[in-house]
């Protein structure tokens with residue numbers, strides 16, 4: 067079986083620097099051949115032809131005609147079709163970047179990776195990178211004061227047009243432009259919804275690039291901006307940059323890095339809230355922590371601030387963060403370490419029960435309220451799938467087609483694996499989700515003999531933390 071191809075979705079508001087980012091990535095010495103799928107916000111233009119570029123800038127052009135245009139608003143089938151076509155040339159690239167339109171709701175785009183079982187078996191969503199324009203994002207989010215000077219705001223010229231950054235082109239009022247485009251577009255919603263969309267783009271992100279730092283007058287502007295961004299998505303990595311020049315390891319192979327390294331528990335949620343490196347202040351409470359109860363402090367701060375008392379064995383740990391547009395709930399549980407019969411410390415979660423819980427939340431109890439959920443947890447049960455196409459698995463193209471039959475002892479050991487906790491990752495977007503086994507190089511998946519900190523993060527609107535927490539409580543194996 068072929069290795070799955072990682073896909074990174076690049077999203078962000080109009081003019082934030084998405085195309086600049088793609089160009090920047092393609093120029094870097096990453097040694098990869100990257101296929102790029104871009105689309106523009108216009109029915110006429112449709113999705114631009116995907117191109118495949120290697121790190122020497124060699125471009126193999128692939129032309130696919132796509133009738134329906136915008137991938138966010140028309141049918142995600144177009145994106146699926148594009149990717150499907152692209153995968154016919156899978157030997158010619160090893161990474162895919164998808165740039166969404168500047169006013170896209172990232173949900174349907176991201177969901178495209180799960181609607182099609184065939185695609186799902188050949189691709190995996192590595193991460194979502196959201197660009198924000200440091201100068202204009204607050205206006206996009208509906209905060210009255212942007213970092214632009216008042217005079218610019220008053221005459222509606224706080225935005226930055228294409229070309230302004232490099233001295234070409236004219237200033238335009240981005241919101242006006244976006245509103246106009248939305249009005250023109252068939253699926254336009256009320257323009258008031260734009261703020262929610264901008265917030266959703268941030269909420270969906272695994273990594274947020276706060277671009278155009280050169281346009282911020284004061285470093286305090288950056289800090290204020292990041293406080294607001296953090297209040298929307300406390301768990302994404304935040305990287306400041308200019309001209310979209312961010313370290314490649316904050317952009318590509320997010321999941322592979324975080325799961326394949328020796329600390330699988332670090333997966334995506336390891337960044338402390340407000341985690342822009344070098345700038346984290348544990349005592350900052352600016353993003354409205356709403357702690358349910360006194361805690362140790364949570365696992366996000368462990369690296370810098372060892373816990374004063376342990377949470378192991380505590381039944382519940384949840385906290386939420388507030389923002390007018392988006393809120394998030396993180397649930398953690400000490401669970402049995404993976405790869406060990408008996409599991410060491412911690413109770414055992416049931417894969418089936420977690421699966422049912424997430425389905426119930428997304429489709430019934432909290433339907434429409436959860437934009438994004440993700441998690442890393444150990445559990446028993448789940449499919450006994452082959453590890454070979456797991457993200458981070460070795461390339462097995464060279465593997466012989468036929469494997470010898472397992473010995474009786476190996477077969478017996480395999481039969482027992484359902485009772486041994488294994489490591490799983492949850493990824494959910496809108497109403498779709500998947501739970502996949504992830505590689506656990508550590509073997510234990512936990513802290514030596516101790517328990518693994520299983521984590522579930524929900525980002526959405528009007529989330530009911532108690533309801534989510536109760537749901538997770540139903541997922542213990544013995545209770546399932």
Ligand SMILES: Nc1nc2c(ncn2[C@@H]2O[C@H](COP(=O)(O)OP(=O)(O)OP(=O)(O)O)[C@@H](O)[C@H]2O)c(=O)[nH]1
Pocket residue numbers: 078079080081082083084085086087167168169226227228229230231232277278279280281307308309310
């Ligand atoms: N000053 C400044 N300008 C920038 C920076 N990054 C990008 N730009 C400029 O901002 C404009 C928009 O950048 P793009 O990369 O086209 O943005 P985009 O998100 O792809 O735009 P849309 O496709 O319209 O949504 C261009 O003129 C860029 O040159 C930056 O860090 N500083």
